[in-house]
Amino acid sequence: MATVIYSATASLDGFIAGPGGDMSWLGEHLGGENEAADRLLARLGALLVGRVTFGGDDPNAGTDAEGAFGGQYDGPVVVLTHRPPDDQPAGVEFATDLVTAVERAKALAGDRDVNVLGADVAAQCLEAGLLDEVLLFFVPVFLGDGTPIFRRPGGRHVHLERVPGETEHWYRVVR
Numbered sequence: 219m220a221t222v223i224y225s226a227t228a229s230l231d232g233f234i235a236g237p238g239g240d241m242s243w244l245g246e247h248l249g250g251e252n253e254a255a256d257r258l259l260a261r262l263g264a265l266l267v268g269r270v271t272f273g274g275d276d277p278n279a280g281t282d283a284e285g286a287f288g289g290q291y292d293g294p295v296v297v298l299t300h301r302p303p304d305d306q307p308a309g310v311e312f313a314t315d316l317v318t319a320v321e322r323a324k325a326l327a328g329d330r331d332v333n334v335l336g337a338d339v340a341a342q343c344l345e346a347g348l349l350d351e352v353l354l355f356f357v358p359v360f361l362g363d364g365t366p367i368f369r370r371p372g373g374r375h376v377h378l379e380r381v382p383g384e385t386e387h388w389y390r391v392v393r
């Protein structure tokens with residue numbers, strides 16, 4: 219059964235996008251070696267992507283590195299949206315409810331794993347008990363405002379445990 223992993227690169231004050239979805243702050247930190255990201259990428263069989271992320275800023279836009287994982291991901295994508303477009307780009311499916319989207323992404327992933335992109339979708343996966351792991355990378359910038367890593371009104375505590383042998387901020391969700 220596929221593991222569902224939320225990954226993101228965040229500012230040190232906990233935002234994955236700046237105000238208005240600004241991703242320009244990430245550009246100068248991209249392109250270096252990141253072995254944990256490489257290990258994640260090697261495990262992935264599908265992406266589950268929120269509609270805002272799907273249509274959002276890409277700091278690599280217009281370059282060979284455009285797209286998920288610096289353009290290195292080449293597999294199925296399930297986009298969660300209430301308003302699916304008439305046209306489906308190749309390799310992209312649209313789903314209109316969370317459980318269907320997660321099930322479809324897992325089915326597409328086969329014996330590999332699912333990566334969630336988008337804080338809103340990730341938080342819903344967490345609340346629904348559908349999120350297995352969280353992998354965070356941090357870059358040395360404060361954004362002050364924007365999209366938090368997780369926005370979860372009500373503040374229920376969620377406990378995490380380190381994935382043994384893995385990079386510092388790779389966790390399993392304790393259920």
Ligand SMILES: NC(=O)c1ccc[n+]([C@@H]2O[C@H](COP(=O)([O-])OP(=O)(O)OC[C@H]3O[C@@H](n4cnc5c(N)ncnc54)[C@H](OP(=O)(O)O)[C@@H]3O)[C@@H](O)[C@H]2O)c1
Pocket residue numbers: 225226227228233234235238239240241267268269270271272274275298299300301313314315316335336337338339340342365
């Ligand atoms: N730093 C990083 O590593 C990183 C990684 C990924 C993304 N980002 C950025 O972070 C931001 C993420 O934005 P976000 O967290 O606000 O949004 P998101 O999770 O990317 O997408 C949220 C959207 O997904 C759709 N959706 C969510 N739940 C749904 C449900 N249960 N049923 C049907 N549709 C549903 C809705 O779209 P509709 O309005 O179409 O219905 C909703 O507006 C973006 O700016 C993105 O560029 C950063």
